[in-house]
Amino acid sequence: MEEMVGPRLYSCCNCRNQIALHDDVISKSFQGRNVADVYCCDCREVLGWKYERAYEETQKYKEGKFILEKSKIVKENW
Template sequence: MGRIIIEYLEGQKIYACKKCNVHLSKSNYLFSKQFTGTSGTAFLFDKGVNYLTGKPEEKRLRTGLHTTQNIICIKCQTYLGWKYLYAYEQSEKYKEGKIILEKLFLSKIKWN
């Protein structure tokens, strides 16, 4: 196995993996808190770091058919959510390239 390179995010209000505290995204990358994942509340982010993606698969979600990839933590391999690759409905195209991180698997770092 190769060497894992972990990126640390600068500034305040960092979202991290609840299990290993590796940085995943920042509050200013947060697009919406109005999403639901497999475990409940989920957040949509414009971008994130320190995750691996699974193979693309088509999923029928509440908002229609999408091509997604599961996201797991690069350090501890915990499931975190998914990445939107393609949205079949025109009204859902804004999700393409964005990631869902499920609240249950997140912790907050540097929230003063």
């Protein structure tokens, strides 16, 4: 019998608070300059940043997206 497993997701490395679904990931290679820190709402650990503004037209799709640092998150249900 196949075991039921929930969606693949990412959690805070510090407190295991669930923070993002794997299906919501659109890229694994973002870089940015104009950013704002993103925190875990439970433990306040800095997890990454928000891409606030892109100056090149080809990069505008990044605006408003969140970047999570690999070292600050853990995989769940993989």
